[in-house]
Amino acid sequence: MPPNGSSSVAAVWAILRKECRSEWRTRYGINAALLFAVTTLTGVSFAVGRLPDRTDLLAALLWIVLLFAALASLAHAFVREVEGHTLTFLRLVASPTAIALGKLLFNVIFLAVLEAITVPLFLILMGGPPVRWGPFLLILGLGSLALAATTTLVGAVVSQARGRGALFAAVSLPLLMVVLAAGVSGLRAQWDGNPVSAEARILLAYIAVVLGASVLLYDHLWED
Amino acid sequence: MSQAPPATAAALAVEAQGLAHLYTGRRGLLPVDFALAAPGVVAVTGPNGSGKSTLLRLLAGLLRPTAGRSLVTLDGHAMPPAARRTMLGLASPELAFYDELTSLENLAFAAEARGDRAPRAAALEALERVGLDTRAGDRVMTLSSGMKQRLRLAFALLHRPRLLLLDEPGSHLDEEGKRLVERLADEEGRRGLVVIATNEEREWRLAAERIELRGRGLGHPA
Numbered sequence: 001m002p003p004n005g006s007s008s009v010a011a012v013w014a015i016l017r018k019e020c021r022s023e024w025r026t027r028y029g030i031n032a033a034l035l036f037a038v039t040t041l042t043g044v045s046f047a048v049g050r051l052p053d054r055t056d057l058l059a060a061l062l063w064i065v066l067l068f069a070a071l072a073s074l075a076h077a078f079v080r081e082v083e084g085h086t087l088t089f090l091r092l093v094a095s096p097t098a099i100a101l102g103k104l105l106f107n108v109i110f111l112a113v114l115e116a117i118t119v120p121l122f123l124i125l126m127g128g129p130p131v132r133w134g135p136f137l138l139i140l141g142l143g144s145l146a147l148a149a150t151t152t153l154v155g156a157v158v159s160q161a162r163g164r165g166a167l168f169a170a171v172s173l174p175l176l177m178v179v180l181a182a183g184v185s186g187l188r189a190q191w192d193g194n195p196v197s198a199e200a201r202i203l204l205a206y207i208a209v210v211l212g213a214s215v216l217l218y219d220h221l222w223e224d
Numbered sequence: 225m226s227q228a229p230p231a232t233a234a235a236l237a238v239e240a241q242g243l244a245h246l247y248t249g250r251r252g253l254l255p256v257d258f259a260l261a262a263p264g265v266v267a268v269t270g271p272n273g274s275g276k277s278t279l280l281r282l283l284a285g286l287l288r289p290t291a292g293r294s295l296v297t298l299d300g301h302a303m304p305p306a307a308r309r310t311m312l313g314l315a316s317p318e319l320a321f322y323d324e325l326t327s328l329e330n331l332a333f334a335a336e337a338r339g340d341r342a343p344r345a346a347a348l349e350a351l352e353r354v355g356l357d358t359r360a361g362d363r364v365m366t367l368s369s370g371m372k373q374r375l376r377l378a379f380a381l382l383h384r385p386r387l388l389l390l391d392e393p394g395s396h397l398d399e400e401g402k403r404l405v406e407r408l409a410d411e412e413g414r415r416g417l418v419v420i421a422t423n424e425e426r427e428w429r430l431a432a433e434r435i436e437l438r439g440r441g442l443g444h445p446a
Contacts, residue, residue, distance in 0.1 A: 014337035018322070025324040085320035089330075089379070091286060092309045092319075093337040219306065 011094035015102025019077075020109070028080070029073025029110060037069040037118040041125050050127030058128045059187035063180055065118060067147065070111055074151035075168050077103045078159035087159075087222065097218040100156050104214075107148035115140065128191060135196040139186035142203035146179040149210040156221055178206055235299040236262035236386050236417050238283060242292030245278050252278040255292055258435050262386065262417035265409050267428035269421075270437030276421035277316060279437070280389045283419070284314050298386060308387075310338070313380030315373075316391035323365035327356060327375050330364060331382055338383055350378040354404060369396040377408065386416040393420060394427055406430055 023029060044061065051057055081087040090099050119140070123131065150172060158167040186199030238260045245252040253275030260266055268276050281287040283294050285305030296303045298311055321330040331347035340346050351357045354374040359367065367375065373396040380388060393405045409430045412418050422428055 010339045011337040014333055014343075017336075018325070018333045021329070022322055022324055084323070085318060086322060088286065088314075088316075088319050089321060089334070092284070092314060092379075093334045095306065098337070 008095065008098050011098035012102045012105065015090075015094060015099055016105045016109075019103060019106035023106075023110070029076070030113065033069040033073055033110075033114050034117060036072075037065050037114065038121065040065050040069070041118070041121055045125040050125070052127040052129065055129065055188045055191035058126060058191060059184045061126065062119070062122055062187060063143070063183045065122065066111070066115065066144075067176070067180065069118065070114055070147065071151065073110060074107050074148065075155050075172075077107060077152060078155045079164060082159050091222060095219060096156075096221045097215065100152060100214060100218045100221075103156075104148055104152040107152055108145060111144040111148055115144065132190045132193075135190035136187065138200055139183060139190065139196055139203070142200060142207065143179055143183035143186070146183075146203050146207050146210065147176070149207055149214065150175045150179065153210060153214045153217070156218065160222060175210075179203070182206070235297075237295070237297045238387065238417060238419070239295040239297075240279075240283075240292065241295070243279070243282060243289055243294050244291040245275070245282060245287055246290040251275070252287075253282070254438070256435070256437065257292075260417060260419070260433070263414055264433065265413035265418045265420065265431040266433045266435060267420050267422060267431035268435045268437065269423055269428050271423075274437040276437060277318070277391050280314065280316065280391050280419065280421050283387075284308060284312055284389055286314075296387065310383075311385055312387040312389060313383065313385035314389045314391070315376040315380035315393055316389075317395060319376050319379070321364045321372070321375060321379075324363060326361050326363050327351060327367065327371075327378075328360040330375070331379060334379060335382055340383065346382060347378075350382045351375075353381060353408075354378045355400075370398060370401060373397055374401065374404070377405070381408070381412070388412045388416060388418045389421075390418065391421045392424075393422070394424055402426065 078087075081090060094102070154168055154172045154175065158164040158171065161167050182199045182202040186196045186203070189196045189199065240256050240258050242255045242257060243253065244255040256275075256279065268279055270276055278287065282289055283296065285308040288305070294305070296308055296312075303311060321327075325333070328344070328347050328351065331350055332343040335343035335346040348357060348360060351360050354377045356371060356374045356378060359371060364372065364375070377390075377393065380390065390405070390409070394402045397405065405427065409418050409420065420427055420431060428434060
């Protein structure tokens, strides 16, 4: 009686709800992420003021703030299960793929909440040319999905390794460089009034590759 | 194995063929062979480090054997290790729950993830069965170690599994809790197969069969 498709969907949904409930109760990730984002933006704003014509710096700064604010929580999605000894519980109720997809969806929602607070604050404090909301949200959304998919995959793979902190950094750095490069280039292009289709295609292709690799890898995780 | 077998229980069989596991640098379980069939209660005994817990994790599909294989057959179909979680329940000391959630929320989450259409009702029923229904709304972090052990038992029973794997089920339990384990082993042993890993005489005496692991214990070097 292998799990069928509907039970897998139920498992993903249950894990997503559980992640949201746990985060709501503990505020484990969101408080730290918001603290980092707000203090960084405030500090940079005090130091350099508004940057209305530096679209290169604006694009880089926004992605750096989002990346570092979110990274601690995203990277620990599976480490929390290992260190809290709850991974066995999870493995007994759902397949590794369902667990990882539930956590991926939670990470996407986590990023969306973080961005809903950070991006308006960024635009207010840092200034910048008017935002073209269509291209801006397209690049932000694709970049966030790419970031969440990468950190979920790498976090799952290294979660049971010794020295997983160093391993996470070493494995995810080259992967995240692609996301950062396309994300920064795309945001700069939308502020400069240029098309963002090239960056969007790169991010879409990247997401397809990472999600494809995830589906192939997840069911072989944690067997030993 | 003396009880009258219900028609549904007879189709469950568990077999080990040269089943062994080697952790990094040390043995977890020396090769073991056995064949079991439901209904009934089987005890697994052996010194500390002989591989009792490892054996249960191998049967549950949580570990991959480094030698040999385990077979779990249900209604004539071999269950691959990755799919066994759907038909077995495991209670072991290493099983932990989410501290920030209540007992009921933890079990309802498990039932929902397994596709149960009434997860809350299933969770309440399991808690009631182990006498923890009065603490259903308490967060796990507030439970005593004995209550957490009852929660492990409730989790193992949650989806009415045909194969029940109990690792040191009486640990942390008071006298009433130990009687609960005896009652559960008797009830579940009539409708399926119960495997108890223990060195407690009171627990292994619940079993009609016994698998004695003869490793040298204490996880000696390979």
